Amino acid sequence: MTMSGPEGVVETLRRSQYDIAVIQQVAPDMKLLRHIRNSRIPTPIMIIARDITPAGVAGVLSIGADDCVPASVDPIELLARLRAIIRRASGHDSLTLHIGRLTVSVDRREAQIDGKPVPLTRREYEIVELLALRKGQALSKEAVLDNLYAGQSEPHGKVIDVMICQIRKKMRNMGIEEPFTTLWGIGYRLNEDAFIPLGARTKDFDQTVRQTARESSIPVTAGIAMAPSGTMDIL
Structure with missing residues (x-):
């Protein structure tokens, strides 16, 4: 994308969901980079320059x-x-991303559930990798399209819905009920809770039951109103 002037660059980075900004120049522009950072834009930046020196790179x-x-x-x-x-x-320091039962091997371009490969197409894998890298963040369909088809002719946004649906089916067959959270009008986010190891879920449930049991055994003192114990909301 071509932008006009430092303010145009900052405004575009502020409004959009980019994983990284690549700035191509004849020589590194210290003023532009300083302006971006002074504007508190956290987007990672790579500089590609025709004329660079060790001092320029260090700068x-x-x-x-x-x-x-x-x-x-x-x-x-x-x-x-x-x-x-x-x-x-994104907080990952290796080529392998671990999110509970989900493992994404970036170098091998493979996603696994409990050590077993998920049979994904190339584009489906790219969606899983993208959402895993941006865990905790919601990505719009437009952002996903930009990442999958950057520099190419992009299909209609509905293709992302179709691929998400296919990934869900494949992961449900492997015991992951809802791998993605759909945020209507916004996009999709990786549902980290869906990948919590089964043993950890059982442990958390047992702790909740024991805590509830302890609370329900507390004697009720006259004049003190207590809410009914054992109440549970299922969302």
């Missing part, structure tokens, strides 16, 4: 760039660097 890194590479960088290396920055920004 942009000290101001707040996450990486700075020459324009001649090999595409395979560039993609690996971009993925690494996004992983670190």
